[in-house]
Amino acid sequence: xxxxxxxxxxxxxxxxxxxxxxxxxxxxxxxxxxxxxxxxxxxxxxxxxxxxxxxxxxxxxxxxxxxxxxxxxxxxxxxxxxxxxxxxxxxxxxxxxxxxxxxxxxxxxxxxxxxxxxxxxxxxxxxxxxxxxxxxxxxxxxxxxxxxxxxxxxxxxxxxxxxxxxxxxxxxxxxxxxxxxxxxxxxxxxxxxxxxxxxxxxxxxxxxxxxxxxxxxxxxxxxxxxxxxxxxxxxxxxxxxxxxxxxxxxxxxxxxxxxxxxxxxxxxxxxxxxxxxxxxxxxxxxxxxxxxxxxxxxxxxxxxxxxxxxxxxxxxxxxxxxxxxxxxxxxxxxxxxxxxxxxxxxxxxxxxxxxxxxxxxxxxxxxxxxxxxxxxxxxxxxxxxxxxxxxxxxxxxxxxxxxxxxxxxxxxxxxxxxxxxxxxxxxxxxxxxxxxxxxxxxxxxxxxxxxxxxxxxxxxxxxxxxxxxxxxxxxxxxxxxxxxxxxxxxxxxxxxxxxxxxxxxxxxxxxxxxxxxxxxxxxxxxxxxxxxxxxxxxxxxxxxxxxxxxxxxxxxxxxxxxxxxxxxxxxxxxxxxxxxxxxxxxxxxxxxxxxxxxxxxxxxxxxxxxxxxxxxxxxxxxxxxxxxxxxxxxxxxxxxxxxxxxxxxxxxxxxxxxxxxxxxxxxxxxxxxxxxxxxxxxxxxxxxxxxxxxxxxxxxxxxxxxxxxxxxxxxxxxxxxxxxxxxxxxxxxxxxxxxxxxxxxxxxxxxxxxxxxxxxxxxxxxxxxxxxxxxxxxxxxxxxxxxxxxxxxxxxxxxxxxxxxxxxxxxxxxxxxxxxxxxxxxxxxxxxxxxxxxxxxxxx
Numbered sequence: 001x002x003x004x005x006x007x008x009x010x011x012x013x014x015x016x017x018x019x020x021x022x023x024x025x026x027x028x029x030x031x032x033x034x035x036x037x038x039x040x041x042x043x044x045x046x047x048x049x050x051x052x053x054x055x056x057x058x059x060x061x062x063x064x065x066x067x068x069x070x071x072x073x074x075x076x077x078x079x080x081x082x083x084x085x086x087x088x089x090x091x092x093x094x095x096x097x098x099x100x101x102x103x104x105x106x107x108x109x110x111x112x113x114x115x116x117x118x119x120x121x122x123x124x125x126x127x128x129x130x131x132x133x134x135x136x137x138x139x140x141x142x143x144x145x146x147x148x149x150x151x152x153x154x155x156x157x158x159x160x161x162x163x164x165x166x167x168x169x170x171x172x173x174x175x176x177x178x179x180x181x182x183x184x185x186x187x188x189x190x191x192x193x194x195x196x197x198x199x200x201x202x203x204x205x206x207x208x209x210x211x212x213x214x215x216x217x218x219x220x221x222x223x224x225x226x227x228x229x230x231x232x233x234x235x236x237x238x239x240x241x242x243x244x245x246x247x248x249x250x251x252x253x254x255x256x257x258x259x260x261x262x263x264x265x266x267x268x269x270x271x272x273x274x275x276x277x278x279x280x281x282x283x284x285x286x287x288x289x290x291x292x293x294x295x296x297x298x299x300x301x302x303x304x305x306x307x308x309x310x311x312x313x314x315x316x317x318x319x320x321x322x323x324x325x326x327x328x329x330x331x332x333x334x335x336x337x338x339x340x341x342x343x344x345x346x347x348x349x350x351x352x353x354x355x356x357x358x359x360x361x362x363x364x365x366x367x368x369x370x371x372x373x374x375x376x377x378x379x380x381x382x383x384x385x386x387x388x389x390x391x392x393x394x395x396x397x398x399x400x401x402x403x404x405x406x407x408x409x410x411x412x413x414x415x416x417x418x419x420x421x422x423x424x425x426x427x428x429x430x431x432x433x434x435x436x437x438x439x440x441x442x443x444x445x446x447x448x449x450x451x452x453x454x455x456x457x458x459x460x461x462x463x464x465x466x467x468x469x470x471x472x473x474x475x476x477x478x479x480x481x482x483x484x485x486x487x488x489x490x491x492x493x494x495x496x497x498x499x500x501x502x503x504x505x506x507x508x509x510x511x512x513x514x515x516x517x518x519x520x521x522x523x524x525x526x527x528x529x530x531x532x533x534x535x536x537x538x539x540x541x542x543x544x545x546x547x548x549x550x551x552x553x554x555x556x557x558x559x560x561x562x563x564x565x566x567x568x569x570x571x572x573x574x575x576x577x578x579x580x581x582x583x584x585x586x587x588x589x590x591x592x593x594x595x596x597x598x599x600x601x602x603x604x605x606x607x608x609x610x611x612x613x614x615x616x617x618x619x620x621x622x623x624x625x626x627x628x629x630x631x632x633x634x635x636x637x638x639x640x641x642x643x644x645x646x647x648x649x650x651x652x653x654x655x656x657x658x659x660x661x662x663x664x665x666x667x668x669x670x671x672x673x674x675x676x677x678x679x680x681x682x683x684x685x686x687x688x689x690x691x692x693x694x695x696x697x698x699x700x701x702x703x704x705x706x707x708x709x710x711x712x713x714x715x716x717x718x719x720x721x722x723x724x725x726x727x728x729x730x731x732x733x734x735x736x737x738x739x740x741x742x743x744x745x746x747x748x749x750x751x752x753x754x755x756x757x758x759x760x761x762x763x764x765x766x767x768x769x770x771x772x773x774x775x776x777x778x779x780x781x782x783x784x785x786x787x788x789x790x791x792x793x794x795x796x797x798x799x800x801x802x803x804x805x806x807x808x809x810x811x812x813x814x815x816x817x818x819x820x821x822x823x824x825x826x827x828x829x830x831x832x833x834x835x836x837x838x839x840x841x842x843x844x
Contacts, residue, residue: 178837283341542600
């Protein structure tokens, strides 16, 4: 008996509904859904005419849903998950259809492309920042290889800002106050400067407290303050030539989240195993969210600064358009994190704050190590030329382009600083035995500590060039209802990286003011190994250079057919690729081309990695590109006199040479990345909007995803596919919402919005055998807004007032989890509890 998959059956059912005579014979209603214009294919067109699975948020929808930044849409779009990077609130991990990146490094690119007004944003750091004035957000699901190119194997997100207009002066002032000391002031003004020149200025200032108090020294977890502004200029040089310039700047100061231990550490912690039992006693553990936790050392401020320029020149011809997009952007990020146990124990620390002890004297000759806040400095240039238009009396639409991108970045975690220290657990090494080994001195419990110090610096340079074209042909047959689209893109990437690292571990005997270098233990090594120590090897990287080049040709084909004026179906085949790179967390140098005897250089991959396995590759070897081929079948329809909109699709994607990232067992942060995987993703997505009456709009968006790693080979060729799980691929996710206009009166319009957002359970970053420790349970969030809008103020504009609440049921839910800290087998970041506030908006 043949089986039909649920997502295919769903699409068949929808297609059957579309053919019903009752829909075709719907009576005229006098009201309809508004047309949605998008630029997903780098041209303005109706959402219903775009053969892409996408969700778009217009300006009004952004206001109703309380969306002011990229991070706010994570629960609004099925198939999309967004979560903060564990040690950096300003950095987001973004997944579309289960495809994303779990480890954010300057040497690796994310597979979901972020674009602001057509400008590619290379780094995930800073993507959590608010944008001063958004007009629209578009989420493109699935590979976008032809028009968007590299690093869109998961999808793309377009952020579109409002442009200036010469028509009239406009002013919008918004104030928001809420719980947790929320205050936001957001100002924008459109200023005509003549018949051909206009400016738009926007300013944002917002602050909000976190929801977990730090009872230790320093700031509170999650507190943040953002200030940003943007200046736009539009010059209509002639009827056919327009110049758009934009400058934006954002400053984000915050205190990082605190990971809470849910499950005390019982599994082996490898190099940290000698301190595990003690670390557990120096930590707080609970299945419920704590209201407060404590750091041992002062929690320091983190900061992100972003600055950018863009220039767009558009020249219009009779049937064509030439566009240039140029941009330069800078990023500075300094992120301080404390992953300790939360009771403020000085004897168990996982931070980069100042540290004094005999190990410091032994290593540096100084009394103390300084506070170090890891920093990233990045700058990027990009240039793109697009030529688009129509030919052969409109039967062919085309867009061609050329693209150049250059990026330089430095991640600096130096000088040598404290990374981890702890008292060694009682009984791991009997104190008399250790005392005898160093001279028959009787030691006290608590006298012996393990200390790890680290200094790192990575420098990168990336260059990319591409040429692309997409052509849509409407043949003069079938009443011109068929449209065939062909696309191709050629890409080249050049990547360079330089790594310097010093990693030192000591055993401190504090009463003797003595430190034992773990790399030079001599006769003490067998005693420590008997006590459970994994002795780390040489972790020095001395100007280890890496360089790799990649190239790729990607193709796409789309066939569309207009069943009626309001219903069209499409089939789509698309290829995409994600460039290769380097793994800064790889503990081995790899084939550097240097003599093995040179300190901190030479190929060390013939020796075991810290987990005891021989992998045969290291940092300098890097990893290769990843490829995907995707097939999608979809339908877009507007029925019942455009009161019902149903867009749905099914898809399957095949990934080859998949980049697999896994933590080495027995380590806290060592990882390997290799091209050893194949994966298949299948799913269904549906977006439904219905206007049963003129004053009521119902919305339901659903996504089903079946993601499976079908092949994963180790260094010996063994199939380990059952050992890997997708990091963030919920099987089911949906959003249900209603907009109800209660009353339209002379003094204003009263409306209410309520929504429910559901996210199914999903796996975290662990291998399958340990997935329970990073598993994220399903959750649903209820949000609501009551508004009074269009309140006239004579001839001086209007007011809008909105009372809103998020997570109204105060659901406790987790958004990310890790399992490799010494004190815990499962530590989590909690999602925001209930929040509420009032918006007051004046528009003129």
